[in-house]
Amino acid sequence: MAVIAALLITLSIFSLIPLGNALSLNYYDKTCPDAESIVTNAVKKEVMKDRTIPAALLRMHFHDCFIRGCDASVLLNSVGKNTAEKDGPPNGSLHAFYVIDNAKQALESQCPGTVSCADILALAARDAVALSGGPTWDVPKGRKDGRTSKASETAQLPSPTFNISQLQQSFSQRGLSLDDLVALTGGHTLGFSHCSSFQSRIHNFNSTNDIDPSMHPSFAAKLKSICPIHNKVKNAGTTMDPSSTTFDNTHYKLILQRKTLFASDQALLTSPKTKDLVYKFASSQEAFSKAFAKSMIKMSSITGGQEVRKNCKVVN
Incomplete structure (x- = not known):
């Protein structure tokens, strides 16, 4: 959770309400049937080397969903004069972005332009919990990736000082x-x-x-x-x-x-x-x-993106 305490929400609240109808459990059954196993294998491979990765992926997903919905905006790099979410003060200690990049690369080689970075992050967070001895669950899929990422909006994250x-x-x-x-x-x-x-x-x-x-x-x-x-x-x-x-x-x-x-x-x-x-x-x-x-499942169903990125770090 973030270090900055702020309650000002600059986004429309409507865009942050779960839209369950937009997602489905079998979203990639025909277009990329191995999508989930590809993500799981990518996460498992890195967790075996570094046991801090599950916490990083879970936190990354939470910080993503709480800004503009689960749209992978936290994965975007800063460009030009725009400082992205990942470089905002609360996200300075986020790490393990490479795990998502590795999964995306594997998916692009098998199902180009099909699986969103937002879905990869939702699946990776689930796998991170399961690989740490926690529960597993079926992740609804079909999220789109956002095109906007602003460090200033990370002030909306709940703070560890909140009452x-x-x-x-x-x-x-x-x-x-x-x-x-x-x-x-x-x-x-x-x-x-x-x-x-x-x-x-x-x-x-x-x-x-x-x-x-x-x-x-x-x-x-x-x-x-x-x-x-x-x-x-x-x-x-x-x-x-x-x-x-x-x-x-x-x-x-x-x-x-x-x-x-x-x-x-x-x-x-x-x-x-x-x-x-x-x-x-x-x-x-x-x-x-x-x-x-x-x-x-409820939190990760807060949607808000527009595209399927080819590279999770940059918009198409």
């Missing part, structure tokens, strides 16, 4: 419910966070407290040693949870223990409905997996 009302507003503007919010937050079970995303919680939190009172004191002390107030270590940070390469329900247990990095995650305990869901998912891996798959 529950800000989170609810951000998700509801994209047709996503509180159930979706809590389920998708579980994606934080994978990956790593830099100090900048939680620094404000462990140093000079407010005029009364040095650390965020919602954070467990021993956990805060540990984070202070990793991220001192005058941190000089580039890329310093820590994993989102101890099992950061395994997709499980540990993150919800950490929320209940007050041992999460992001204020936005801890904020899930400040609303009765979201608090109940945290308890539910913390106690049942099965319930979480089922809810996560359902919410991922």
